[in-house]
Amino acid sequence: MVKFKNVVKAYENHVAVKNLNLEIPEGELVVLIGPSGCGKTTTLKMVNRLIEPTSGSIFIRDRNVKDLNPVALRREIGYVIQQIGLFPNMTIEQNIDVVPRLLGWPAEKRKRRVYELLEMVGMDPEIYAHRYPNELSGGQQQRIGVLRALAAEPPLILMDEPFGALDPIARESLQDELKNLHSRLNITTIFVTHDMDEALKLADRVVVMNQGEVVQVATPETLLRNPANDFVASFIGKNRLNGDSLQSVVEIMLPDPVTVHPQMGLAEGLALMKRKKVDTVLVVDEQRRLLGSVAVETLDREHKRARTIGEIMNQDPPLTTIRSQASAKEAFDLIIGEKLKYLPVLDENDVLVGLVTRNSMVSALASAVWGDVGE
């Protein structure tokens, strides 16, 4: 659908885009992401010729955009700008209507289209069609900005940080809506953002850019599993790193396992286990570093011979543990592979931060399969 071939955009003292090569198949939603100034907007605007490349070519359905009339080209491409840019002198209907009007659609067809679009995003046309942009909330204005780009049923739409200015809740719901629209209409979409969560949520493929260059092009899963280099990794963020498409082990562990100190008496330990309804406790020192564990059977068996937990804690086979940076999947593999009942999670200083049990694993799986069902 869209093909960038050796595209360069150089300004007098700055190269905004360096030798970009990228192919976007029909129907794909591609997200361009990268830090401020890395050339995302420049890349986008070269597609509809708001900016002309210094060298290289861009093809849309095998037509070189350079050979097309820019005005006609832009009418074929939906465009959502970062600042929304709704025309304050026009009603919502007139705003959505702009491109169909420019294309000379008959009036009834245009009106039908406007109403259909408003209904699609759950805004009652009877209420909103005749309002002005300043009579809508920020989120509603953003929706109109997107509808306006969809109005003439373009085969391609370009979106430059369309949800940038919104609060997180409005943002989430617009992302859901966009995802929904995209899967229904299958319009090839190039979406710019600098929010990794947004990129991972929306993208079929993510294009990570830095300083005018493409650093990695990958599906969200691949990006998370195999970031191409440190830049991508740090951009993805630590807590998502190594994560499966599921999540990090920290998200599935029980954060507050039952622990005891080695000085604790056996009777007290037994009472604690009964009270907390657990059959194993983890033994930690003052710094919460993991020393060992004691199962309830061991406690029962030894309580005549020994006085404190410390004396009996190393009778069980050595504990298998996992680091908190690991992914949930690694934890699952360990528990299943080694037939563990539980798996303590330690940070880099061996401090106990949580515990994965078969139970917590099952509920994490359940929420991945059926959504959040409560733990």
Added chain:
Amino acid sequence: MGDILALTVEHLMLSAAGVGLALVVGIPLAILITRYRTLAGFTMAVTDVLQTIPSMALLAALMIYLGLGNQTLVVTLMIYSLLPIVRNTYTGITGIDKGLIEAGKGMGMTRWQLLRMVQIPVALPVIMAGIRVAMVTAIGIATLGVLIGGGGLGAPIWRGMQIVDSSMILSGAIPAALIAILCEFGLAKLEKAVTPRGMKASSPAKS
């Protein structure tokens, strides 16, 4: 004086003619300089300088070329109206949010469509304010028209001054002041009327 009414109408027509000519010349000029920004500074400087020439001097100078009569008055009024009209049109159009221009262009508007659908309508309140200032100024300056053989309410004012007849002065000055106030008022109303609901000051359009 029964012909005060006729003089008032004539005064208004002359002022309107001057402002009208300034619109015909000034608005295209202002639009032109929004496209060729290098011309903008120069044009603004020229209109500024014209504005500072004392009206008597300008009238006299133009009289040399255009002779006695209303034509000289109308051209003088046009020159004085040029500044508020060009300046307001220019700042109105260039002050428009860049996002609107980019949205319009990006959606495939031609320059002309952008001007007609976005730039002029959005700048219209500012342009109207310029026209209002021009009109009120023109009504004032037109009272000098009598000195170069022009018509309007200047005649009773100047004759009254020569024969020290205050009632004659007032018979010209009061209607002149009245039409100035009425124009100011009427054009302010019109300005409101042409401002779309979405751009009313109470809730400025976010874009």
